[in-house]
Structures are given as C-alpha cells and as structure tokens.
Amino acid sequence: xxxxxxxxxxxxxxxxxxxxxxxxxxxxxxxxxxxxxxxxxxxxxxxxxxxxxxxxxxxxxxxxxxxxxxxxxxxxxxxxxxxxxxxxxxxxxxxxxxxxxxxxxxxxxxxxxxxxxxxxxxxxxxxxxxxxxxxxxxxxxxxxxxxxxxxxxxxxxxxxxxxxxxxxxxxxxxxxxxxxxxxxxxxxxxxxxxxxxxxxxxxxxxxxxxxxxxxxxxxxxxxxxxxxxxxxxxxxxxxxxxxxxxxxxxxxxxxxxxxxxxxxxxxxxxxxxxxxxxxxxxxxxxxxxxxxxxxxxxxx
Amino acid sequence: xxxxxxxxxxxxxxxxxxxxxxxxxxxxxxxxxxxxxxxxxxxxxxxxxxxxxxxxxxxxxxxxxxxxxxxxxxxxxxxxxxxxxxxxxxxxxxxxxxxxxxxxxxxxxxxxxxxxxxxxxxxxxxxxxxxxxxxxxxxxxxxx
Numbered sequence: 001x002x003x004x005x006x007x008x009x010x011x012x013x014x015x016x017x018x019x020x021x022x023x024x025x026x027x028x029x030x031x032x033x034x035x036x037x038x039x040x041x042x043x044x045x046x047x048x049x050x051x052x053x054x055x056x057x058x059x060x061x062x063x064x065x066x067x068x069x070x071x072x073x074x075x076x077x078x079x080x081x082x083x084x085x086x087x088x089x090x091x092x093x094x095x096x097x098x099x100x101x102x103x104x105x106x107x108x109x110x111x112x113x114x115x116x117x118x119x120x121x122x123x124x125x126x127x128x129x130x131x132x133x134x135x136x137x138x139x140x141x142x143x144x145x146x147x148x149x150x151x152x153x154x155x156x157x158x159x160x161x162x163x164x165x166x167x168x169x170x171x172x173x174x175x176x177x178x179x180x181x182x183x184x185x186x187x188x189x190x191x192x193x194x195x196x197x198x199x200x201x202x203x204x205x206x207x208x209x210x211x212x213x214x215x216x217x218x219x220x221x222x223x224x225x226x227x228x229x230x231x232x233x234x235x236x237x238x239x240x241x242x243x244x245x246x247x248x249x250x251x252x253x254x255x256x257x258x259x260x261x262x263x264x265x266x267x268x269x270x271x272x273x274x275x276x277x278x279x280x281x282x283x284x285x286x287x288x289x290x291x292x293x294x295x296x297x298x299x300x
Numbered sequence: 301x302x303x304x305x306x307x308x309x310x311x312x313x314x315x316x317x318x319x320x321x322x323x324x325x326x327x328x329x330x331x332x333x334x335x336x337x338x339x340x341x342x343x344x345x346x347x348x349x350x351x352x353x354x355x356x357x358x359x360x361x362x363x364x365x366x367x368x369x370x371x372x373x374x375x376x377x378x379x380x381x382x383x384x385x386x387x388x389x390x391x392x393x394x395x396x397x398x399x400x401x402x403x404x405x406x407x408x409x410x411x412x413x414x415x416x417x418x419x420x421x422x423x424x425x426x427x428x429x430x431x432x433x434x435x436x437x438x439x440x441x442x443x444x
Binding site for chain 1 (some may be wrong): 308310319320323325326342343375382406408
C-alpha cells in the first residue's frame with residue numbers, strides 16, 4: 001500500500017499559513033511578530049534539517065526494517081492499524097520529546113528548536129541538524145517491533161510533524177475546552193516554549209495532550225503569566241552554525257574538562273544545567289528557586 | 301525525483317524572507333536604561349546600576365540582591381539577557397581609548413561582548429564590580 005508523504009504535501013500549506021500569520025501581525029489583527037534575522041535563521045535551520053536528514057533515511061529505514069523482521073505481530077494496513085499507530089506513535093513522541101528535554105545529550109540536538117525568542121510559525125521550522133546523530137529515532141523502534149509496516153510508521157511520523165506546525169503561533173488563543181483537553185494546541189505549546197520557571201519542561205505532547213495529563217507534566221497557560229520564549233540562557237546569535245552546535249560544543253567541553261568519568265557522564269546525561277557540585281540551574285532547581293522566592297515574599 | 305519538490309519550497313522561503321523584510325522585520329531594538337530595567341524586571345531581576353552603550357546595542361547591569369552581572373545585547377527586536385556566573389566567563393579585559401570592556405564567554409552560543417565605557421565614573425564603577433569576576437585582565441578558564 002502506498003501512503004502519501006504528509007510533510008511534502010503540507011509544504012505549500014506551511015508557506016501560505018506563514019504568509020497569513022505575517023499578514024495578521026502586519027495589520028495588527030493579532031499580536032504576531034516576525035523579525036528578519038530570526039525568521040531567516042529558523043528557515044535555514046529547517047532546510048538544514050531536511051538536508052542533514054537525507055543520509056540518515058537509509059540508516060533509520062535499515063534499522064527499522066531489521067527490527068521489523070522480529071516483529072511481535074503481523075499488522076497490515078487495516079483501518080484499526082491506522083488508529084493504533086496514531087496513539088502508539090504519539091506516545092513514542094511524548095517520550096522522545098521528554099527525553100530530549102531531560103537529558104543533556106539529547107537536549108543538545110533539540111535546544112535549537114527552542115532557541116528563538118519569538119514564537120511564530122517559522123519557529124516550527126527551526127529544527128535540529130543533529131537529532132539523527134544523537135540517535136533520537138531509537139525511541140520509535142517499538143513501532144516496527146510491534147509489527148506496524150514501515151510505510152505506516154513513516155506516515156504516522158509525518159502526520160505528527162505536520163500537526164505540530166500550526167501550534168507554533170500566538171495568533172490562536174484558547175480553543176473550546178474539549179479540544180484543549182484532548183489535543184495539543186497553540187496554548188499548550190506556547191507553555192512548552194516558555195522559559196517562565198513554572199512552564200519549564202512541561203507539555204511535551206505531539207498531537208494528544210492527554211499524555212502530559214497522564215504522566216504529570218501538563219501545565220495550562222495562565223493569562224496572568226504571559227509566556228517568555230527562548231531558552232533559560234538565551235543565545236546571543238542568529239548564526240545557524242552556532243544555533244545548531246552550541247550546546248554540543250559546550251557539553252563536549254564540559255565532559256572533556258571533567259575530573260573523572262562519572263562527572264563526564266553526568267555532563268552528558270544528567271539534566272541540562274547540571275553541575276557536579278549541585279549548583280547547576282536545572283529546570284527543577286529554577287522552579288525550586290522560584291517557589292522559595294514566592295514563599296519568602298509571602299513571609300515578608 | 302521532481303526538481304520542483306525542492307525549488308518550490310525554496311521560492312516559498314525566499315518569498316517569506318522578502319515579505320518579512322518588506323513588513324519592517326529588520327527592526328532592531330535600541331537599548332535604553334528604562335528598557336533594560338523593564339526587560340530585567342520581566343525576568344524577575346531588579347537592576348541596581350545600568351550602563352548602556354552609546355549605540356544602544358549593548359548594556360551592562362548590576363543586579364540588586366543577587367550580586368550578579370547582567371549582560372544585554374540587542375538581538376533583533378528583543379534584548380538578549382545573560383546573567384553569567386564567574387565560571388561562564390572566559391576573559392574580561394578593559395582596553396583602548398576610550399576604554400572598551402570586552403567579555404569572552406565559555407559558551408559557544410555567546411559571541412564576545414563589547415561595550416564602550418566613555419565616562420571615567422562608569423569605568424571606575426564597573427571596574428570594581430567586575431573584580432568579582434576575576435582580575436581585570438584576560439583570564440583564562442582553567443576548568444577548576
């Protein structure tokens with residue numbers, strides 16, 4: 001069975017939607033802001049993501065095909081297989097995304113997606129150049145192992161990527177409650193891209209926000225606390241090379257300068273911001289610091 | 301493979317860049333004392349002292365109650381704020397006439413920072429503050 005390639009089909013829609021969003025901001029219909037260097041950097045990152053992904057198509061396809069030989073079930077293209085992979089792929093995405101935030105080795109490849117201080121549709125295209133090198137596709141290996149056909153796996157990953165494009169916008173406010181309860185929406189994803197302590201490392205969902213509700217990582221957007229976008233330590237560059245590799249360079253330098261292997265491994269695999277002396281500004285530490293400040297403020 | 305699969309997206313990207321430029325997207329924020337204070341306040345910081353470069357592209361602030369330095373740069377239409385710890389800084393040097401403070405960072409995501417400190421008063425003030433980050437000469441990070 002031949003399935004369409006969702007990303008390829010959606011590219012014209014991506015462009016049209018970005019132009020529409022830009023127009024909404026220009027005519028002040030919505031509070032949307034595009035900035036030339038930021039947008040250009042995001043678009044170059046998107047093109048780079050496609051280019052760097054090409055050599056890995058064979059590697060990933062080969063790995064998945066090899067795993068598929070040992071599949072647990074023979075799943076074809078029945079209607080229920082489409083339903084099942086929708087949930088299974090989205091669950092894998094949740095864990096891929098959570099691991100990408102909670103462990104520096106994968107954060108090094110994902111950080112560039114969060115490096116813009118803007119939040120618009122072009123931010124969606126600010127994609128990694130190094131995700132395949134970091135082996136992030138490993139998280140999806142349960143899909144061929146379960147027996148889903150490889151074309152169906154690729155199709156479901158494409159659908160997920162296309163869905164996640166439109167949620168990178170400030171032009172859409174809150175949607176009706178049932179939709180906000182089930183699906184990842186612009187509101188939920190704004191929280192994910194925010195650096196406000198209470199929003200850090202939350203809302204990892206791809207399509208369904210139910211995973212965050214289930215695993216305790218959901219935080220709703222609070223109109224009283226507008227999102228500030230970017231990363232905890234904002235990078236001061238629009239240079240795509242620095243955007244793509246800065247965390248890799250910093251991480252490898254930290255590991256190389258570590259006094260022993262255990263510390264080096266900590267720099268690689270602990271949470272971003274971790275330091276061996278316990279003074280690191282991880283998301284958990286930043287949240288705790290804010291809680292303490294609030295408590296101190298109340299006391300005084 | 302159909303070459304239009306690559307050409308059309310590239311045309312689309314060029315169109316978007318052009319439209320962003322035409323719609324005033326090349327704006328650059330000019331830092332002011334008040335703007336710096338507001339930007340820091342939004343991040344939960346209170347500035348005790350602020351020095352802004354004459355061109356409005358860079359600024360330094362000393363944070364009240366934190367004994368920490370904040371470094372601000374104009375990044376398109378946003379100020380980018382960095383509150384470095386001593387270990388984040390690879391070297392600080394003041395040189396030239398008029399004096400120019402230059403900071404180099406350990407992180408590859410932070411290009412070198414420079415700000416002219418034209419008046420002697422602000423130079424003296426920052427010289428004292430920056431002593432907290434080490435000697436005011438090029439200081440290499442040793443990893444210790």
